[in-house]
Amino acid sequence: MASEDEYEYSDEGSDYPVSDDEEMDWSNSGENPNAAPMVLASSAGAKSGIRMMPAEDLMPEMKRRLKDVTEVLDIPTAAAAALLREHKWSKEGLLEVYYNDPEKLLKKCGVYFRCNPRPVRPTKGVRTCEICLDDHQGSNMRAMPCSHEFCCQCWNDFCANAVKEEGPSCVRATCPQAGCSEVVTEEEMRASLEKDSPQLYTRFCSFQLRSFVESSNFTRWCPGKGCEQIASAVSASAMEQDDNVAHCEACQLSFCLVCGEEPHAPSGCKELARWNEKCRNESETANWILANTKSCPKCVSRIEKNQGCNHMTCQRCKGEFCWICMGDWNDHGANTGGYYKCNKYDPNNGGPEDMSDAAKAKRELDRYLHYYKRFHAHAEAQKFAKKQLKETEARMVLLQESSDDARWSDVEFLKTANEQLVECRRVLKYTYVYAYYLTATDKQAMRKERFEHHQEMLERFTENLSELSEKPLAEMDRTDVVNQTRVVDRFMKNILKYVDLEEGMDDV
Amino acid sequence: MASSDGLPRRIVKETQRLIAEPVAGISATPYQDNLRYFAVAIEGPADSPYERGVFQLELFLPADYPMAPPKVRFLTKIYHPNVDKLGRICLDILKDKWSPALQIRTVLLSIQALLSAPNPDDPLDNTVAEVWKKNEAEAIRRAREFTESFAMKGGTTAASATASMPKKSC
Numbered sequence: 001m002a003s004e005d006e007y008e009y010s011d012e013g014s015d016y017p018v019s020d021d022e023e024m025d026w027s028n029s030g031e032n033p034n035a036a037p038m039v040l041a042s043s044a045g046a047k048s049g050i051r052m053m054p055a056e057d058l059m060p061e062m063k064r065r066l067k068d069v070t071e072v073l074d075i076p077t078a079a080a081a082a083l084l085r086e087h088k089w090s091k092e093g094l095l096e097v098y099y100n101d102p103e104k105l106l107k108k109c110g111v112y113f114r115c116n117p118r119p120v121r122p123t124k125g126v127r128t129c130e131i132c133l134d135d136h137q138g139s140n141m142r143a144m145p146c147s148h149e150f151c152c153q154c155w156n157d158f159c160a161n162a163v164k165e166e167g168p169s170c171v172r173a174t175c176p177q178a179g180c181s182e183v184v185t186e187e188e189m190r191a192s193l194e195k196d197s198p199q200l201y202t203r204f205c206s207f208q209l210r211s212f213v214e215s216s217n218f219t220r221w222c223p224g225k226g227c228e229q230i231a232s233a234v235s236a237s238a239m240e241q242d243d244n245v246a247h248c249e250a251c252q253l254s255f256c257l258v259c260g261e262e263p264h265a266p267s268g269c270k271e272l273a274r275w276n277e278k279c280r281n282e283s284e285t286a287n288w289i290l291a292n293t294k295s296c297p298k299c300v301s302r303i304e305k306n307q308g309c310n311h312m313t314c315q316r317c318k319g320e321f322c323w324i325c326m327g328d329w330n331d332h333g334a335n336t337g338g339y340y341k342c343n344k345y346d347p348n349n350g351g352p353e354d355m356s357d358a359a360k361a362k363r364e365l366d367r368y369l370h371y372y373k374r375f376h377a378h379a380e381a382q383k384f385a386k387k388q389l390k391e392t393e394a395r396m397v398l399l400q401e402s403s404d405d406a407r408w409s410d411v412e413f414l415k416t417a418n419e420q421l422v423e424c425r426r427v428l429k430y431t432y433v434y435a436y437y438l439t440a441t442d443k444q445a446m447r448k449e450r451f452e453h454h455q456e457m458l459e460r461f462t463e464n465l466s467e468l469s470e471k472p473l474a475e476m477d478r479t480d481v482v483n484q485t486r487v488v489d490r491f492m493k494n495i496l497k498y499v500d501l502e503e504g505m506d507d508v
Numbered sequence: 509m510a511s512s513d514g515l516p517r518r519i520v521k522e523t524q525r526l527i528a529e530p531v532a533g534i535s536a537t538p539y540q541d542n543l544r545y546f547a548v549a550i551e552g553p554a555d556s557p558y559e560r561g562v563f564q565l566e567l568f569l570p571a572d573y574p575m576a577p578p579k580v581r582f583l584t585k586i587y588h589p590n591v592d593k594l595g596r597i598c599l600d601i602l603k604d605k606w607s608p609a610l611q612i613r614t615v616l617l618s619i620q621a622l623l624s625a626p627n628p629d630d631p632l633d634n635t636v637a638e639v640w641k642k643n644e645a646e647a648i649r650r651a652r653e654f655t656e657s658f659a660m661k662g663g664t665t666a667a668s669a670t671a672s673m674p675k676k677s678c
Contacts, residue, residue, distance in 0.1 A: 006652060130609040133521045150609075158608060163576040178607035178614070 049234040050246045050257055055209055058219065058230060062212045073098065078113035078185035082209070085171070091215035098304040110174060110183035118147035129154055131176060142191065144184070157212055159184070159192035163200045168207045219261055224251030229258050236452055262426065266499035267433035275433045281371065297326050302312075310377065310463055324377055346436035368436070375432040381466070382425035388469070389418045399473050413478055417469045417485045424492050431455045431495065454495040461488045515543050519569060522612055534616045536567065544569040548580075548616060552615070552659065553624040557651035565619070566578070567612065577606035578615060586649075587654035589628040589637035598632035619642030626630075 069080040069091055086109050087094040100106050106112040121127075123138040131154035143149035148157070154176070162170040162184070186208065193201035213219045217235040231246030245259035245265075255262060259269040267275070277407035296312075298319035310323040396411040403410075435455070438448050455462040465484045468477075523543070526536050533551035538544075548565040552558025552663050564583040580602060582595035590598040601610060601618055631637030640647040 014603075132518050134517065148609075154608070157575060161572060165572075165576070178601070179612045180607075293608050 006299055020480065025371050027413060050231055050244055050247060051234060052222065052229045052231055052248050052250075055206075055213065055230055058209065058213065058232065061232075062089075062209065065091065075111075075115045076187075079106075079114040080112075082109050082111045082183045082185060085211055085215055089212060107181075110181045112181050113144070113146040114185070117145040121147065121149065126424060126448065131158070140414075142188075143187065144175050144177075144180075144182055146175055146177070146180055148177055148180055149184075150176050155188065155192045156196055159189050159204075159250040161188075161195055163193070163204050163207070167208055171207050171211050200296050210337050220246070220255075220257050222246075223252045223254060223255055223260055224248055224252060227253075231255070233257060258338050264430045264433070267430040271433055271437045273429070275436065277377075278368070297328075299320050304331075310381070311467055313505040324374060371432045371436040375429055378425050378429040378432070382422060382429060385421045385425050385466070385503070388414070389422060389481060392418050395473060399476065402473060403412065410478070413482050413485070414469070414476075417465060420485045420489055420492075421462065421465055421469060424458065424465070424488055427492050427496065428455070428459060428462060433457070451495075451498065451502075452489070454498050456496050458488070458491040461491050464488075516573075518574060525581065531613060531617065536540060536612060536616060544573075545614070547583075550616060550623070551619050552578060552655060553620060556624050557648045558588075558623045558655050558659070561655035562661070563623075563659050567615075569612075573612075574608040577602050577610075580613060580615065580619065585654060585658040587636060587651040589631045589640045590622055591624050594631045598630060604664065626649070662674060 014416070019094075040104065064085060066077055066080050069075075069084060070077050072091070073080065073093070081092055084091070087097065103112065108117055120140065121143065125138050127136050127138060127141060127149070128135050129141065129151035130151050136151045140151055141149040142152055142155050158176050161337070162173040166173060174180065175182040182399075186204070189201060189204045193204065213221060213230055214445060220231050221227070222229040222231060227248060227250060229248050231248070233244065244421055245254055246257045246264045247254045256264060256269065261269075261272060261275065264272045296314040296317060296319060298314065298317050298321070311320065311329055312323050313320050322329055323329060328463050392415050399406060399411045399414065400406045431451075435448070435451065438444055438451065461484065465481070465488050467485055468481050525536055533553070534548070536546045536548045538546050546567040546568050548562045550565065552563065562584075563586060566581050566583055570579065578677045580597055582591050582597065584626040586595075595601065597619065599618060599622060625642060627638070628637040628640035637648070638651070
């Protein structure tokens with residue numbers, strides 16, 4: 001199965017619950033908030049309540065939220081925009097704070113006078129503009145709701161300067177009067193710029209939209225270089241899962257909507273953040289200990305790993321060993337009964353009876369290194385697999401040419417296998433983050449054991465597939481690869497589903 | 509006399525008013541060869557360690573003034589938690605709190621007020637601020653010493669800075 005299918009494909013398609021308030025229906029113009037709930041696919045670990053769209057397509061949703069708050073609070077749209085912006089565009093979040101102390105909130109967000117305007121001054125009579133110090137007819141003066149007025153030319157200069165000089169933060173510009181914190185909104189910007197500097201007004205509007213995307217917690221820019229697509233959750237409940245995977249077709253990039261990182265199931269966003277922080281802090285030690293090369297356990301010549309498979313064969317002595325545990329590969333065979341046992345960390349290795357601080361620290365470091373080593377190994381293997389994926393097309397062409405009656409669809413299995421490999425390496429990588437944070441309480445001991453069993457299976461079949469897919473084309477067995485691909489996919493889904501179920505039990 | 513061609517009306521008006529209605533204890537005189545560049549002298553406020561001192565500053569109005577704030581710097585050495593060794597000033601209205609409705613006059617008044625009420629909690633010079641917070645008496649003593657050494661008549665500065673001063677860029 002192609003990797004992008006993973007988030008759309010479903011073998012038990014289920015109706016997705018949609019909350020009343022935050023429901024977003026992109027398929028029609030957003031006029032009907034109670035439209036039929038979307039049917040969403042659900043595959044193990046990845047819920048595709050997420051869509052990619054160009055920024056402009058978010059406009060209706062932004063307007064809908066504005067309209068909603070405008071009506072509920074009975075305030076001008078411009079005020080609602082400023083209020084929502086300060087509350088991550090969540091109506092609930094805003095209303096909760098608002099009803100505590102409306103006046104305080106309006107003042108804090110710079111929209112108090114927008115909602116309680118001061119009397120408008122007459123258009124007759126001559127007054128001095130505080131900016132240019134020239135006298136103007138009242139009709140040539142334009143005022144903010146806070147009653148601070150300036151001549152039209154100075155307003156234009158002020159707004160143009162704000163958009164040009166302040167950039168995205170111009171959506172938070174305040175009244176030109178010194179010490180006044182009333183916010184300059186779309187109304188003033190439109191009055192000042194729309195006619196004379198339409199391109200600046202367009203820029204202001206795009207900054208507004210940008211602030212919407214960046215401050216609301218259900219949207220995120222695609223992290224792809226120069227990509228202007230936005231990932232957006234279809235509903236609030238779609239945001240409640242820890243692993244919200246978005247996939248951008250344009251840059252062939254998957255990312256987590258919540259934290260923006262690479263999809264990291266089964267580990268959660270918080271665990272991943274802690275892990276990354278830890279790896280940053282300890283990277284020097286870890287790097288020092290885990291150099292890029294290892295010695296062959298038999299002949300001690302240095303070996304650099306240049307392919308993804310962990311089954312190593314020393315060029316010099318032909319000895320076979322496992323890259324992860326450096327043990328004999330024969331121990332990893334099914335017939336020895338000890339198939340791929342190296343995913344387990346045994347804390348008893350360090351002698352648990354030694355309770356000194358130094359020994360504890362050493363054990364903690366060993367524990368971390370155990371997981372980091374495997375995390376790192378799969379990360380590297382993932383890179384190899386990605387590199388290999390790029391070269392796959394050329395291999396496919398060769399494979400097709402090698403047989404007389406082969407069609408393109410007959411060689412596509414190679415690409416599928418490779419994509420599956422990348423996915424598995426990624427998931428395996430994050431299983432070690434997940435496992436690192438699984439503490440050994442009684443309740444979790446059993447869970448950990450089962451998790452490690454799943455992990456072991458996935459690891460074992462991933463290695464198999466990795467080896468198969470790296471074989472020379474002449475030895476390539478299509479049925480074998482196709483089967484392995486399917487099996488490995490099943491194991492990957494199993495482990496994600498297992499974690500999902502266990503976490504679900506915790507929540508109850 | 510340099511011509512005022514191309515000088516915005518607002519700057520001309522401000523300058524005229526500064527000369528016609530000077531603020532007590534503050535003088536600001538534009539250079540003849542660059543009317544956006546001012547020689548400023550501020551008298552140390554009474555009941556402050558800067559009392560009886562006269563502090564020289566330079567003030568420059570950038571091209572986008574009044575949409576952008578003026579650039580101001582102390583030329584006279586001063587012991588103050590919000591002024592660093594290069595004479596740069598930490599004052600909100602010279603940065604993010606600038607408003608085009610403020611003027612040279614209001615900026616200079618704010619600087620004078622800063623001399624009356626140093627704010628060691630928002631320091632530019634950490635060592636000075638540290639002394640100010642831990643031992644205010646000592647800080648005031650040092651500030652007075654600086655004032656006597658650098659800001660009194662006959663010291664290193666001349667309050668009568670005028671037209672023929674060397675060109676300076678900001």
